[in-house]
Amino acid sequence: MTTPRGPGQRAGLSRDAVLGAARLLLAEDGLERLTMRAIADALGVAPNALYSHVASKSAMVDDLLDGVLAAVAAPSGDDPATSLREVMASTYDVLIAHADLVPVYLARQGSRGPNAQRLGVIMNDLLGRAGLEGTAVGEARRVLIVYAIGFAAFSTPGGTDPAAVGVEPARANFDRGLGWLVDGIIGAD
Amino acid sequence: MTTPRGPGQRAGLSRDAVLGAARLLLAEDGLERLTMRAIADALGVAPNALYSHVASKSAMVDDLLDGVLAAVAAPSGDDPATSLREVMASTYDVLIAHADLVPVYLARQGSRGPNAQRLGVIMNDLLGRAGLEGTAVGEARRVLIVYAIGFAAFSTPGGTDPAAVGVEPARANFDRGLGWLVDGIIGAD
DNA sequence: ACCTGAACACCGTTCAAGT
DNA sequence: ACCTGAACACCGTTCAAGT
Numbered sequence: 198m199t200t201p202r203g204p205g206q207r208a209g210l211s212r213d214a215v216l217g218a219a220r221l222l223l224a225e226d227g228l229e230r231l232t233m234r235a236i237a238d239a240l241g242v243a244p245n246a247l248y249s250h251v252a253s254k255s256a257m258v259d260d261l262l263d264g265v266l267a268a269v270a271a272p273s274g275d276d277p278a279t280s281l282r283e284v285m286a287s288t289y290d291v292l293i294a295h296a297d298l299v300p301v302y303l304a305r306q307g308s309r310g311p312n313a314q315r316l317g318v319i320m321n322d323l324l325g326r327a328g329l330e331g332t333a334v335g336e337a338r339r340v341l342i343v344y345a346i347g348f349a350a351f352s353t354p355g356g357t358d359p360a361a362v363g364v365e366p367a368r369a370n371f372d373r374g375l376g377w378l379v380d381g382i383i384g385a386d
Numbered sequence: 387m388t389t390p391r392g393p394g395q396r397a398g399l400s401r402d403a404v405l406g407a408a409r410l411l412l413a414e415d416g417l418e419r420l421t422m423r424a425i426a427d428a429l430g431v432a433p434n435a436l437y438s439h440v441a442s443k444s445a446m447v448d449d450l451l452d453g454v455l456a457a458v459a460a461p462s463g464d465d466p467a468t469s470l471r472e473v474m475a476s477t478y479d480v481l482i483a484h485a486d487l488v489p490v491y492l493a494r495q496g497s498r499g500p501n502a503q504r505l506g507v508i509m510n511d512l513l514g515r516a517g518l519e520g521t522a523v524g525e526a527r528r529v530l531i532v533y534a535i536g537f538a539a540f541s542t543p544g545g546t547d548p549a550a551v552g553v554e555p556a557r558a559n560f561d562r563g564l565g566w567l568v569d570g571i572i573g574a575d
Numbered sequence: 576a577c578c579t580g581a582a583c584a585c586c587g588t589t590c591a592a593g594t
Numbered sequence: 595a596c597c598t599g600a601a602c603a604c605c606g607t608t609c610a611a612g613t
Binding site for chain 1: 488489492493495496525528529531532533535536537539540559562563565566567569570571
């Protein structure tokens with residue numbers, strides 16, 4: 198019922214509005230339905246109007262990925278091993294809450310955005326306080342990140358997981374493997 | 387220069403020919419260029435001709451995924467822990483050799499094909515011989531599978547890996563984390 | 576600067592033919 | 595049964611406008 202816009206008439210769009218619509222669409226319809234045209238539709242604009250606010254779909258998805266990581270809680274306690282388990286478990290929970298994004302995350306080998314960097318610094322600090330030095334820090338960090346994202350990818354509720362036949366809930370399983378890794382990392386120093 | 391075919395004239399296509407062309411295209415041009423139309427082009431047929439031999443692109447990719455796993459070597463020795471490390475390392479190597487497929491693998495939560503099943507049986511046997519029982523078997527299996535595929539996803543040569551800054555080669559890193567996991571799995575029984 | 580209309584170069588897939 | 599031509603319902607993105 199609204200009067201259609203002609204060329205040059207503002208729609209009140211913004212970068213945040215585009216990202217918000219994208220997040221909503223992703224949560225409701227999943228990754229396959231996340232198209233520039235669907236986002237534009239949800240915002241009531243022409244598809245190409247989005248390109249005034251985001252450089253490309255790929256760049257937009259990158260921002261979506263890093264934005265998710267903002268919800269990862271920084272650990273609070275003193276013990277590095279406990280904190281390490283906490284931050285990885287929080288990462289896992291956040292990823293699980295955005296299951297559709299996880300394969301994309303893997304495909305792009307993680308994020309390089311501000312939130313990913315923040316988590317990297319936190320992990321480096323914890324690993325250092327746990328006694329690791331030099332290349333061992335990056336090595337352990339990679340193992341932990343790989344494990345958290347990899348496990349999240351295999352814990353999405355939708356799919357029937359071949360590796361999960363007759364297995365306890367994924368979260369308990371995740372914690373168990375995480376414990377093995379953290380013990381190995383700290384013991385192996 | 388070849389005489390163009392009309393409708394009804396055979397092109398000598400087969401299911402294996404289609405899969406072979408798909409594999410070649412994937413190895414040469416990567417996943418993004420793996421389109422039904424490109425495969426048809428490589429085979430010199432119309433795009434829809436492929437649908438006489440494969441049900442859909444998705445089913446074809448599933449077959450591609452499982453086919454890759456045929457190259458995973460079955461372990462030979464007697465010690466279950468060593469065999470476990472061997473079969474996971476072989477899986478990792480095979481996945482690395484097909485880096486483009488790894489994110490797809492994650493997105494589909496593994497394969498349910500014959501090769502994936504064969505590996506599952508091998509792992510169950512090894513874990514059983516290592517002393518695991520009941521739910522612990524599936525649990526440990528999932529952790530190992532997740533770790534191998536997840537690590538492979540983060541080890542593709544192309545991308546700049548944020549978790550890999552100042553880190554030793556991926557294979558040595560993989561072996562190290564794998565050792566922690568196998569030790570934890572067997573020690574935790 | 577922000578938006579539209581139209582277009583370009585693609586996709587996977589289906590359907591009605593032809594042999 | 596196997597293949598083609600044509601078409602359908604999509605994609606992301608660009609370019610030349612208009613205000």
